[in-house]
Amino acid sequence: MLNVALVAIVLAIATAAYLLFFRGEPEAAGTTRPTVTVARGDVTAGVSSSGTLQSSQTASPQFATSGTVTAVLVKVGQVVAKGAAIARIDPASAEREVRIAEQNQIAAANSVTAAQETLDDAEDAKQAADEAAAEPTPTPTPGEQTQTQTQAQAQSQSQGQSPEVAVSNAEASLARAKADKEQADQNLEAAQSDVTNTTLKAPIAGTITAINGSVGSVAGGSSGSGSTGATGTGATGQGSTGGSSSTTTSSAAGTGFVDISDLKTLQVVASFPEADAVKIKTKQAATVTLNAEPGSTLTATLTSVSPTPTTTNGVVSYSATFTLAKVPASARIGQTANVTVQTAKATNVLYVPTTSIVTSGTTHTVTMANGSGSREVQIGVQGGSFTQITSGLDEGDQIELIQGAIGTGGTGQGAGQGRTGAGGTGQFPGGGTGQFPGGGTGQFPGAGTGANRGR
Template sequence: MPAALGSLRRPAVAVNAVLALLLAGGAFWAYETLSGPATGTAADASVRSVPVQQGTVTATVTADGSVESASTASASFVTGGTVTSIAVHVGDRVKKGQVLAKVDPAPAQRTLSAAEADLAAARDALARAEDAGSDTSSAQNEVTRAQLGVDEAQAGVDGTVLEAPMAGTVVAVNGTLGSSSQPSAQQGSADEASGFIDLADLGKLQVTAAFAEADATKLKEKQAATVTWNALSGTRQSAKVVAVDPQATTDGTVVTYGVTLSLDKVPAGAKPGQTVSVSVVTGEVAGALSVTSAAVTTVGNRHTVTVVANGVQETRQVEIGLEGDQVTQIISGLTAGEQVVIRTTTTTTGGTQGRLPGGGFGGLTGGGAPAGGGFPGGGTGRAGR
């Protein structure tokens, strides 16, 4: 009987083993199907060679800037008063000496009349002293003082009329009819932030730009530049540096220096206030040997390149000159046409390998083929009876 039981159990065990293998194979197939490419970041080194060339090496510095008039003036009344007339509008072109505005002259005229009366009285006193043959020095001093008073009062009357201090275009009118105008002692001064009326010569435009302190140290007068307009598509104009501010401007932690550039020609559509990009040539060498800057390795004061010939690479020390925007001048160590190596590194990233829920391969419910044979719960259990 035990032998019979053993023979009955062996087929059940064999069946369970086959089923376990089939389920394991299915789980492996599902794992491979669900999994993606292996995850990883690989650095692939790419090597290529470029020839040593001969040509012009150029170094530039750049900054953002704006357009402004090279000739401006602010016109303000010499005599304060109520504005009674404004003869111009923004955009009007005016000539030097043209009347721009007026204030009420009545108060100034009364002051002039009083000064003229004082002068007449002083002259009468001087005449009496002369007729009497007495000392006239005191009377003469009074006449001189009175004359100065008249001159001042007359200037006050003249100051009620505002005239253009230069020819140009009206760019701002900072007052209105009936408003009170304050007097200014510096009529037409370009240093004033604004006057009653501001003028600018729109035919003489210039560019101002703020350069980083490291770049500003490379700038000096008469350097060539190129100005590109942001609002005028494709508009570029040559220019020259005319001034570099001696004093820096600090905005938080950023230090810049103001630079003024004159335009060789005013392009059509250019107006004060427009934003521009400025590129100034700080160095240029014509007919120079050069290589792409990425080919030069610098350690301290030692510069090297890797030269390749017939598939053989050789590290060679070189002497460099001007470091341009894209290429570096080679003074010695290379000849035109030689091939130098540039190494670039690219990074590739793959996906994440998938795993079945629960990790690894899923097991059979109930533990696969239980010890003692049969399916979970005893398999065919009847053989044990």
């Protein structure tokens, strides 16, 4: 009995195998390719990449004057206007420097006055000596001199120098006094600026995204150059020494006392491989989708393309910046954004699915559906799904899709890149009610009732 049962099982398996593999052969032999009609419309081409949402303008201002923080006037998330007070440090030291600078300025001014008086006296003495030397006088008897000559000689002897040297020295002293006065004026201006800078102010309008200091901490004293993010320009300040005026210093993001970002004007920064980067240029239109909001499409404009590349693992890419026309209320900096740049567009032209074209070198051909074989065509704009036909076909012509044969099943699905069935109940690649990768009643782009696009 056991042997009989085993023989029955083997026969059943053999019968099933025969029906499965051999019965479908005649049907498979009747496979055909789907057809599509040459249509007229618009064809667009583009390149895509992904990046992140970033603020178009950021700043990290820092105190230009050193001191202990006495007050923080903002909170994270607060919107501030340009010039708004952010925090304060103890002004006592800066105010003391102002008083010292004021006294030095007064002393320098007095020195200028004294040097001017000395120069005036020297010039008067020189003029008297010159007049005495030019005055015709009788030959004096031994021991006799005119009164003017006596006075001029007495003054020269008392100074130990000639009138000319006395004037030259006085002029030099006045010049030094004036230079000291100018330096004292600059020092006073710098000291007064330091007092002003004990209040840190916002260099741009935006939202406070981080506060990196606190009351009681020591802040300021840096004069590093500023940075306001991707496209902005930061304020650059100088320290409180050296006689130059101080301004609020804006440092690299995260190193200032606070971080500020303009959240009203967001942009997308994305990298494109070098093959795609050569196709894009400023002012091109783009569409943006956010992973956080997959159902919404935003419009953007290509603002700039970096002239220098970035190489990662041997791959060369170029960074591009896109400005959004409208920022959704839910958008947040750092969100992932997918961007597509429209690089070319042809309007009201003949087009066919890209999968219907066979390319060999610079020659492009399509297969006619009426059995007349292949036909060479000229192409224009090549989009992701459709390609413009500039010559070789007429509107309404029927051509075959060349990406795989489609079975004869109306509800079945073809292999690989096949599109639609042509009637019957085919399987894969034909016959039955099979469904690879899925049946349905959709239609793209040819006859039959089968089909979603297969891959």
